[in-house]
Amino acid sequence: MFFFVLVAIVVAVLLTSIRVIKEYERAVIFRLGRVIGAKGPGIFFLWPIIDSMTKVNLRLxxxxxxxxxxxxxxxxxxxxxxxxxxxxxxxxxxxxxxxxxxxxxxxxxxxxxxxxxxxxxxxxxxxxxxxxxxxxxxxxxxxxxxxxxxxxxxxxxxxxxPQDMQRAMARQAEAERDRRAKVISAEGEYQAAKKLREAAQIISEYPQALQLRYLQTLNEISAKNNTTTILPIPLDLIRGFSQKE
Known part of the structure; x- marks a missing residue:
């Protein structure tokens, strides 16, 4: 009878000494107060009374x-x-x-x-x-x-x-947007003036281009205002009066 009781106690102690550690964990083992290393993952055995452990999570x-x-x-x-x-x-x-x-x-x-x-x-x-x-x-x-x-x-x-700093930064951002808008507008006017100058040079070299532009303008006016009667006057006639003056 005593033998069976002893075996039961031993089996119980062994079962309680078995530990299972998950994949993302490690067990730091202390034996009589001294660190002997880390174990896991999986199953391992701790000596009763003399061993103890601390779990550590390795996940982020x-x-x-x-x-x-x-x-x-x-x-x-x-x-x-x-x-x-x-x-x-x-x-x-x-x-x-x-x-x-x-x-x-x-x-x-x-x-x-x-x-x-x-x-x-x-x-x-x-x-x-x-x-x-x-x-x-x-x-x-x-x-x-x-x-x-x-x-x-x-x-x-x-x-x-702070609220006052937020308002100041909002005013600064608005002023920066206005500045960029003015710069873009000025750049557009500069490019338009540059193109007009190039167009004027071309027309001065080729007078026929002015006649074509004149006819194109008349066509655009007649398309927009159908009730308007347009009497085209030759440019040579206008140029002749201007030369007499």
């Missing part, structure tokens, strides 16, 4: 940085939010080098965001967001490398401007 994770108050280099107060994408690449380091790597990444992202954006002017933040994203990502990745964490991407999510 995101942390949303809540809006941070930032004073830019040109003394404009704005609110900036961002999203950070990262994943664990070394399960052992992520367990023994930092207490909570997710919280650590979140806090480091907040301070780095305020620091980098505070060193830039507002125009640079608005026009060079990709460059700012890359700069923040490189800093985060450098500091988190010792934690076994890889920061893959940082995206500035939203930049909130």
């Amino acid at each position: 994770m995101t942390v949303e940085i809540q809006p941070q108050d930032v004073i830019t280099k040109d003394n404009v107060t704005i609110k900036i939010s961002a999203v950070v994408y990262f994943k664990v690449v070394d399960p052992v380091k992520s367990v023994i080098q930092v207490n909570n790597y997710f919280y650590a990444i979140e806090q480091l992202s907040q301070t780095t965001l305020r620091s980098i954006c505070g060193q830039a002017e507002l125009d640079k933040l608005l026009s060079e967001r990709e460059k700012i994203n890359t700069e923040i990502q490189e800093i985060l990745d450098k500091h988190s490398d010792s934690w076994g964490v890889k920061v893959t991407l940082v995206e500035l999510k939203q930049i909130d401007l």
Whole structure:
């Protein structure tokens, strides 16, 4: 009877010592308090009492940085939010080098965001967001490398401007649109005047071209105003009167 009880206890202990880890997880194994490595995915065995484990998720994770108050280099107060994408690449380091790597990444992202954006002017933040994203990502990745964490991407999510700054930028954009419209109009007038000059040179060299243009104009007038009677006068006659004068 004692033998069967002993066998049952052994079987129960063995069953409770079997662990299964999913494909996207790793188990950091501690034996008598010392790290012996990471196991998984799949099934493995833990020695009762002397072994323990900590699961680590290897999937890509995101942390949303809540809006941070930032004073830019040109003394404009704005609110900036961002999203950070990262994943664990070394399960052992992520367990023994930092207490909570997710919280650590979140806090480091907040301070780095305020620091980098505070060193830039507002125009640079608005026009060079990709460059700012890359700069923040490189800093985060450098500091988190010792934690076994890889920061893959940082995206500035939203930049909130003060109301007076928004109105000023709207006026500036409107003035820029007016300037472009005037430049385009002036360019069109310049090109039209240039073409008219070329046409005048051609007509002065070939007087027959003026006669053809005169007949074309009469044709256009007669097509638009059917009730109007047009009596074409030869240009030579008009030219003769002008020469007598």
